[in-house]
Amino acid sequence: MDQTMNPNRPYIQRMLILLILSSLVRGASLQRTTSSAPRLVLSGWVPNACTLVVCGSSETRPKGEEGDQGLPRPQGLQGPAGPTGIPGSERDFWWKGISGGKGSRGNSNLPELESLKTQIRDLETELEGLKAAITKTQRVLLPPNGVMVGERIFKTDGSRGDYDAARETCSRLGGALAFPRNAAENSALQKIVTWHNRRAVLGINDMATEGRFENLNGDAIAYSNWARGEPNNLGNEDCVEMHEDGKWHDRGCTLEWLVICEF
Numbered sequence: 556m557d558q559t560m561n562p563n564r565p566y567i568q569r570m571l572i573l574l575i576l577s578s579l580v581r582g583a584s585l586q587r588t589t590s591s592a593p594r595l596v597l598s599g600w601v602p603n604a605c606t607l608v609v610c611g612s613s614e615t616r617p618k619g620e621e622g623d624q625g626l627p628r629p630q631g632l633q634g635p636a637g638p639t640g641i642p643g644s645e646r647d648f649w650w651k652g653i654s655g656g657k658g659s660r661g662n663s664n665l666p667e668l669e670s671l672k673t674q675i676r677d678l679e680t681e682l683e684g685l686k687a688a689i690t691k692t693q694r695v696l697l698p699p700n701g702v703m704v705g706e707r708i709f710k711t712d713g714s715r716g717d718y719d720a721a722r723e724t725c726s727r728l729g730g731a732l733a734f735p736r737n738a739a740e741n742s743a744l745q746k747i748v749t750w751h752n753r754r755a756v757l758g759i760n761d762m763a764t765e766g767r768f769e770n771l772n773g774d775a776i777a778y779s780n781w782a783r784g785e786p787n788n789l790g791n792e793d794c795v796e797m798h799e800d801g802k803w804h805d806r807g808c809t810l811e812w813l814v815i816c817e818f
């Protein structure tokens with residue numbers, strides 16, 4: 556465009572020059588007054604500084620003015636509600652029930668933990684005492700009528716009877732006609748037989764199927780201690796008798812035996 560045709564040109568030129576100068580002055584003042592980021596922007600590319608990626612072209616473009624601080628961040632959403640605590644009075648009652656002492660105070664659970672540990676130690680000691688008492692009781696009080704094996708007690712009331720009478724007696728006493736499930740139980744029964752010097756009838760028979768000895772629940776026996784040559788079903792023997800040596804013989808069911816029950 557021809558200069559003569561545009562009378563405003565000197566004015567526009569002046570404005571442009573002023574604009575450029577103003578930008579340069581602003582850039583220089585930013586460089587002086589701000590400390591880290593703008594200085595780094597002007598001095599080149601720094602890896603790991605993401606803000607510089609945005610501002611990296613500051614060499615070719617004039618820097619803008621420093622922005623204001625912006626709006627404060629919105630508050631985060633409310634978190635989920637915590638578990639409901641035990642009401643104070645209830646909690647104190649609970650602890651009192653265990654320790655017999657005062658209710659918990661403050662935020663720490665350590666006193667309660669220590670109290671529980673002490674109580675567990677006390678209970679363990681008490682349990683040991685009870686075990687010792689049971690051992691002594693079964694050793695002193697049960698013989699010559701009873702023996703304890705694990706949680707099972709074998710005991711005679713001293714009566715005698717055939718198979719049916721023996722079953723009835725044990726049932727009336729709240730137990731069952733005894734039969735040994737393992738060697739320990741067998742030797743317990745053997746002791747009673749020896750002490751009373753009388754053979755005992757066991758809670759085992761092969762009435763349903765000859766040769767298949769089962770317990771009173773109808774289960775085939777898993778343990779046996781037959782004497783040599785037994786069971787021989789001599790003259791049809793469906794009941795089982797324990798001798799003083801602990802060995803078993805099949806016998807007819809109508810003999811008079813020592814009755815030993817299990818509880």
Ligand code: MAN
Nearest residue numbers: 785787788789792804805806
């Ligand atoms: C009978 C039979 C034998 C058994 C003895 C026990 O003779 O039942 O099998 O061993 O009695 O005395």
Ligand code: CA
Nearest residue numbers: 787788789805
């Ligand atoms: Ca026999």
